[in-house]
Amino acid sequence: MKIATYNVNGVNGRLPVLLRWLEEAQPDAVCLQELKAPDEKFPEKALEDAGYGAIWHGQKSWNGVAILARGKAPVETRRGLPGEDEDTHSRYIEAAVNGVLIGCLYLPNGNPWPGPKFDYKLRWFERLKRHAKDLLDSGAPVVLAGDYNVMPTDIDVYAPERWQDDALFRDEVREAFASLVAQGWTDALRKLHPDERIYTFWDYLRKRWERNAGLRIDHFLLSPDVAKRLKQAEVDRHVRGWEKTSDHAPVWIALR
Numbered sequence: 001m002k003i004a005t006y007n008v009n010g011v012n013g014r015l016p017v018l019l020r021w022l023e024e025a026q027p028d029a030v031c032l033q034e035l036k037a038p039d040e041k042f043p044e045k046a047l048e049d050a051g052y053g054a055i056w057h058g059q060k061s062w063n064g065v066a067i068l069a070r071g072k073a074p075v076e077t078r079r080g081l082p083g084e085d086e087d088t089h090s091r092y093i094e095a096a097v098n099g100v101l102i103g104c105l106y107l108p109n110g111n112p113w114p115g116p117k118f119d120y121k122l123r124w125f126e127r128l129k130r131h132a133k134d135l136l137d138s139g140a141p142v143v144l145a146g147d148y149n150v151m152p153t154d155i156d157v158y159a160p161e162r163w164q165d166d167a168l169f170r171d172e173v174r175e176a177f178a179s180l181v182a183q184g185w186t187d188a189l190r191k192l193h194p195d196e197r198i199y200t201f202w203d204y205l206r207k208r209w210e211r212n213a214g215l216r217i218d219h220f221l222l223s224p225d226v227a228k229r230l231k232q233a234e235v236d237r238h239v240r241g242w243e244k245t246s247d248h249a250p251v252w253i254a255l256r
Contacts, residue, residue, distance in 0.1 A: 001098055001255045005031040005145040005218055007106070007201075007248035011064070012036075015043055017245050022050050025236060027252060028070050029097040031104035031145045032056075034246075035064025035090075042066065059090035065104045065146070069097045077101065083127035091124070100226065100255075101135065105146035110167030118167050121149070125176040129183070135223070136184055142223040144185070147248065149217055150177045152187070155197055156216035158208075168217060186227035188220035188253045193233070200235055201248045209240055218251045229255040 004027040008014045011032060022030070030052070035042065039058040047054050053073035056066035057080070067074045074095035081092045094103045105128065110121030135142045150173045154160040163169035181187055189198055199214025208214065222230060232254035240249040 001029070001100065002027045002252055003029045003031075003097075003100070003102065003143055003145065003220075003255070004250050004252035005033070005104070005147075005220065006250040007033040007147045007218060007246060009034050009246035009248065010036045011066070012041060012043060014244065014246055015046060017239070017242055019046065019050050020242070021236065021239050021250055022052065022068075025250065025252065026070070027068075029074070029100075029102055030068040031102065032066040032068065033064070033104070033106040033147045035059070035066060036061055037064060055093060055095055057090040057093045059088075063090045063106060065090060065093045065106050067093055067095045067097070067102055067104050069095075072097075074102075078103075081124070081127045081131055083130065084123065087124075092128075099141065101140045101142045103132075103135070103142065103144045103146075105144065105148070107147065107149045109149050110170075110173065113165055113167045113170055118170070121167060122172060122176065125173070125180070129176070129180050132180060132185070132221075133183055140223070141226045143226055143253075144221040145219070145251075147217060148177065148219050150174060151215050151217060152177050152190075152219075155195070156199075158199070158213040158215070168215070181221065184224055185221035186224070186230070188222055188227075188230055188233040189216070189235075189251070191227070191230060191233065198235055199237070200251050202240055204247055218248060220251065220253050222253075226255065231256050
C-alpha cells in the first residue's frame with residue numbers, strides 16, 4: 001500500500017500538477033493540505049476522472065485538507081480536532097482506507113513569534129497530541145500524515161542557525177513534536193533515512209530550490225503495527241521542479 005502526503009498550495013491552481021503526479025506515482029491514498037478552496041470549489045469531478053474518490057474539509061482562501069483513495073471513497077471518521085470548539089480552521093480530516101486509519105493534518109505555521117499565532121500553534125499541537133494518544137490507545141493501525149510546520153532536528157533544515165526564532169524551529173515546537181513521537185509513533189522518513197539530509201519544502205524566494213536550501217516539514221507518523229510494515233519512505237522531489245508547482249514536494253511511504 002502506497003500512502004502519500006502533499007501540500008498542494010492551492011488545489012485548483014495546481015490541479016494540472018496534482019493530476020500529472022497522481023498519474024505518475026499511482027498512490028493508493030493521498031493526504032492533501034492547503035486546498036485554499038471552499039468545499040463547493042473542490043475539484044471532485046477531475047479527481048474522480050483520474051480514478052480517485054475523495055473527502056475534503058475546505059476553507060475559502062486558506063487552509064483546507066483532503067484525503068483521496070484510488071478506486072474508492074475514503075470512509076470518513078473525523079472532521080476537525082476535538083478540544084477547541086471555536087476553532088474554525090480546516091486543518092484536520094481522518095478516514096479509513098484499505099484497513100488503515102489515516103489522519104491528514106495541516107498544523108498552524110505559528111509565525112510571528114512571539115504572538116497569538118504562535119500560541120495557537122502550541123494549543124493545536126496539544127490537541128493533536130491528545131487525539132493521537134487516543135488513536136494509539138484504540139489499537140487501530142494509524143498513519144498521521146501532513147504538513148506539521150516543524151523541523152524536528154538540525155538536520156531537517158538547510159541553515160539551522162538562521163531559524164532559531166522562527167515558529168517552525170522554536171524549541172517549544174520541536175519539543176512538542178518530540179513528545180508526540182514519544183507516545184509510540186515512528187517518524188517514517190527518519191526511520192529509513194536516519195542521517196540523510198532530506199527536504200520536503202523549498203521556498204520560492206532566493207533560489208532556494210536551485211540551491212537545495214530546503215526544510216523537512218512534511219511528516220509521516222506511524223503507529224507501531226504500521227511501522228512494522230514500513231518498507232519505503234521517499235520524497236518525490238523532482239515534482240518541486242515542475243512548472244507552476246507547489247513549494248512542497250509529495251512525500252510517500254510504502255507498506256508491506
